[in-house]
Amino acid sequence: MLVKALIALVTVAAGIGAALLLYYILNLIAERLPGGWEDRIKPYLLILPAFLAIVVYLIYPTVLTFINSFKDNFSRNWVGFANYRSLFESSSFVKGTLFNTLLWILIVPAVCVILGLLVATLADRLSPQGEKTAKTIIFLPMAVALVGSAVIWHFIYDSEPAGSTQIGLLNGIRSIFHQGPVAWLNTSTFHLNSVLLMVILIWGQVGFSMVLLSAAVKGVPTDTLEAARMDGASERQIFARVVIPQIRGTIITVFVTVTIGVLKVFDVVYVTTDGNFNTDVLGNQFWTQISTFFNYGAASAIVVIMMAALIPIMWYQVRHFRAEEAA
Amino acid sequence: MASIRFEKAQRWYPGADAPAVPGIDLEIRDGEFMVLVGPSGCGKSTTLRMLAGLEAVNEGKIFIGDRDITALPPKDRDIAMVFQNYALYPHMSVEDNMAFALKIAKVPAQQRKQRVREAAEMLGLTEYLQRKPKALSGGQRQRVAMGRAIVRSPQVFCMDEPLSNLDAKMRVQTRTDIAKLQSDLGTTTVYVTHDQVEAMTMGDRVAVMNVGELQQVDTPLRLYDHPDNLFVAGFIGSPQMNLMKAVAVDGKAKIGDYLVPVDPASQRKMSGKVTVGVRPEAWRLTSDGGEGLPITVTLVEDLGADSFIYGTSEVEGTPSTVIVRVSERGRIHKGDVIHVTTDPRNVHVFDTNSGERLSD
Secondary structure, eight states, X not given: OHHHHHHHHHHHHHHHHHHHHHHHHHHHHHHHSOTTHHHHHHHHHHHHHHHHHHIIIIIHHHHHHHHHTTXXXXXXXXXXXXXXXXXXXXXXXXXXXXXXXXHHHHHHXXXXXXXXXXXXXXXXXXXXXXXXHHHHHHHGGGGSOHHHHXXXXXXXXXXXXXXXXXXXXXXXXXXXXXXXXXXXXXOOGGGHHHHHHHHHHHHHHHHHHHHHHHHXXXXXXXXXXXXXXXXXXXXXXHIIIIIHHHTHHHHHHHHHHXXXXXXXXXXXXXXXXXXXXXXXXXXXXXXXXXXXXXOHHHHHHHHHXXXXXXXXXXXXXXXXXXXXXXX | OOOEEEEEEEEOOTTOSSOSEEXXXXXXXXXXXXXXXXXXXXXXXXXXHHHHTSSXXXXXXXXXXXXXXXXXOGGGSOEEEEOTTOOOOTTSOHHHHHHHHHHHTTOOHHHHHHHHHHHHHHHTOGGGTTSOGGGSOHHHHHHHHHHHHHTTOOSEEEEESTTTTSOHHHHHHHHHHHHHHHHHHTOEEEEEESOHHHXXXXXXXXXXXXXXXXXXEEOHHHHHHSOSBHHHHHHSSSSOOEEEEEEEETTEEEETTEEEXXXXXXXXXXXXXXXXXXXXXXXXXXXXXXXXXXXXXXXXXXXXXXXXXXXXXXXXXXXXXXXXXXXXXXXXXXXXEEEXXXXXXXXXXXXXXXXXXXXX
């Protein structure tokens, strides 16, 4: 244990030292360049290491994944669009995995924003101490890794055979009222189990949403609220027509950030149902393709689908961000 | 009828040791431009906000006309307010800002447009109607804030230091614009400022406040000519009135060897320690004979039309700086010793302890 810690320490120190040395050498090279070239070349020289790191660790794997999505399960032979075709021809993928992912995207970000906004607005009316306490409690799940949250909630949703003691909270409550246990996570009617899994992610994410939105709500100038009050607006009208438009930027940011997180959701599903009982999502299917079917081609194709879904969202966010900057 | 009446209206902020406004009694006539003026923290804004309904009234009552509005929410009071930072809705165009109250009141679109257009014309905002507030200058924003108040044609305007964010030149111009607008519209207006020049130039009457209490409510000139107490005497007028500590002996006020001429009423009433106030322009230079209060000149401010002489007097009881206004220029220089005196009708005598006025 101690040895491992030492090794880690040495690695960090060596890494930082090497990085410093690298930049020092690059700087030396730049300074040796004649006259005006120093200023012209130096910026490029200095961003070179970071650029190389991005190429090696981000761009290269992305390109490779894209290429592999057109190859067979061991990435040996070209198969054209066969991976995509078989995915989209499989009704369990389209009606299950893809549809579930869509549900997640439709529900989770919206609920996170609405709950976050609700908490932010209501907490704003508490005493300062009450507000602090309420926010801390709601923010706390953010500190728990999603895997951990999933395990905790798995217990809450747990179902034991009828007759034995129910250790799950929900079924425990049911047993108080002499109701038989419900196998919550096996129940895909109306996608109940998927929704229950979404609750886990929402539980974890609403703190993030609340913190950003709360700061935004507090940032709305008080006198605009008073002006609206003088102008005859009711509290609800003030919220809808004065507060919301002024925090629109933050709402979009939260929405997009949560959406990106939702699109990649994996751990919650993996830990609880592993995609069974019609709860599968893209992230989990990707892992199933690798770990169960050893099909790197199909896995790559799923990643490409996820990327394709992310690009418009990112594009919107960047455009929105620029518009905010310019304003 | 939109007269306003405060009856012992009190505002006590939760958790504060003392009320911000212990209980104000004030009557504002229909169509009057009333200025509330005082140093920061004197309760003038709180008073205005009680009228607007943005602060709760803890005790007492407020009436608009015959209506008791003490417990009404702001929207039911028929009051429009102009805020210090204008409080424009940043996401709305100028037009939407001005039309917001009408929209809430469900005024038909046609009529709404008409009223906004009229107000915009009145304020010279017509070409900016489609702009957002952030694309406007400070002066234009101020006018939008005015416009937002005007379109509603309310019974009362409340204005909370609406000029304090403008630069000096803009402020002087807007000052007259607002005063003219108000007299054209004839809407009862309550205007809060800490700037006594604004108070003097704009108000039909001015209410001077200090530590939550009304000190004097009068016309600007009456405040200037006849301050009821030491606070008003020191607050109204720029440069300040010279306030000097004197001792009353046998109906005469003495500052060192200088006998201040005072009016008969003061002669009768004063005793012990009194404070004598003389405005800078009320001093008269005496001929070289050495009569009057001796002053060593430390600074001469030539303003063109007149000059202010700042000086010190060794005589006990005089303030650190004595200010004298003279109409000629170039005759008095730094380092000169001048003697000044004045006439009884220009002297304000106050009881030093109570601060009350003793002269007529």
